[in-house]
Amino acid sequence: MIFLKTQDEIELLRQSNLLVGRTLAEIAKIIKPGVTTRQLDKVAEEFIRDNGAEPTFKGFPHYEPGYPAFPGTLCTSVNDMIVHGIPNDIELKDGDIVSVDCGTYMNGFCGDSAYTFCVGEVSEEVKELLRVTKEALYLGIENAVHGKRLGDIGYAVQKHCESHGYGVVREFVGHGIGRDMHEDPQVPNYGSRGRGTLLKHGMCIAIEPMITQGSRKIKWHNDGWGVSTADGKCAAHFEHTVAVGMGKADILSSFEFVEEVLRNKDN
Ligand code: MG
Ligand code: MG
Numbered sequence: 001m002i003f004l005k006t007q008d009e010i011e012l013l014r015q016s017n018l019l020v021g022r023t024l025a026e027i028a029k030i031i032k033p034g035v036t037t038r039q040l041d042k043v044a045e046e047f048i049r050d051n052g053a054e055p056t057f058k059g060f061p062h063y064e065p066g067y068p069a070f071p072g073t074l075c076t077s078v079n080d081m082i083v084h085g086i087p088n089d090i091e092l093k094d095g096d097i098v099s100v101d102c103g104t105y106m107n108g109f110c111g112d113s114a115y116t117f118c119v120g121e122v123s124e125e126v127k128e129l130l131r132v133t134k135e136a137l138y139l140g141i142e143n144a145v146h147g148k149r150l151g152d153i154g155y156a157v158q159k160h161c162e163s164h165g166y167g168v169v170r171e172f173v174g175h176g177i178g179r180d181m182h183e184d185p186q187v188p189n190y191g192s193r194g195r196g197t198l199l200k201h202g203m204c205i206a207i208e209p210m211i212t213q214g215s216r217k218i219k220w221h222n223d224g225w226g227v228s229t230a231d232g233k234c235a236a237h238f239e240h241t242v243a244v245g246m247g248k249a250d251i252l253s254s255f256e257f258v259e260e261v262l263r264n265k266d267n
Pocket of ligand 2: 175
């Protein structure tokens, strides 16, 4: 069942999502070679709690029985890891990329957004993967408009990425978001124009392309959470929470805080 949100509810979702954006900016400040993903996780958890919210991922139950709940505040997925990396004590090194996915719960509503960071100097090939994946996210968002269909979003993401020779992961998708982190509908990063659920003003969805440099085939880690590319090539992941709008999507999360930090780091 898809819950349409009122404007008041959308504003609460925005507050939670802006906190995710600001948390990702705290990560942007400190990410560098030698730092561990567990250190990033600790900074994120403290920042979220200091701002009166809770980390949604921490304790999130596994979708299959028998596996432990997610132990981190962040999903930190390095290089060939696509999503759901558990923060650990391995030091990041020059040339790595890290998808940092962050969720918050505040005033009864969830925030969910992800950004893939470069650690030190990353190869031009991998930077291109990141650029195209982020472009695909925004092309998907352009289609999150009243009267279009879910397939229009997936088509836009898939076409852009595949035209660059990249793989589009099928096993994981975006999702509706609101009082729960994962609500209906599922939002695939592939699809056909004009097909699928009709998009309506007030629908709130997380769009999150997970794109691979090579084959789109995946491989599970033994911890039950981590997912990597089967061929060991890099993967990128960018995510925004958006409200479907009349004529234009309303992006509720933000990369502006992150990118301001990254611009100042470069100078
Ligand atoms: Mg996410
Ligand atoms: Mg999500």
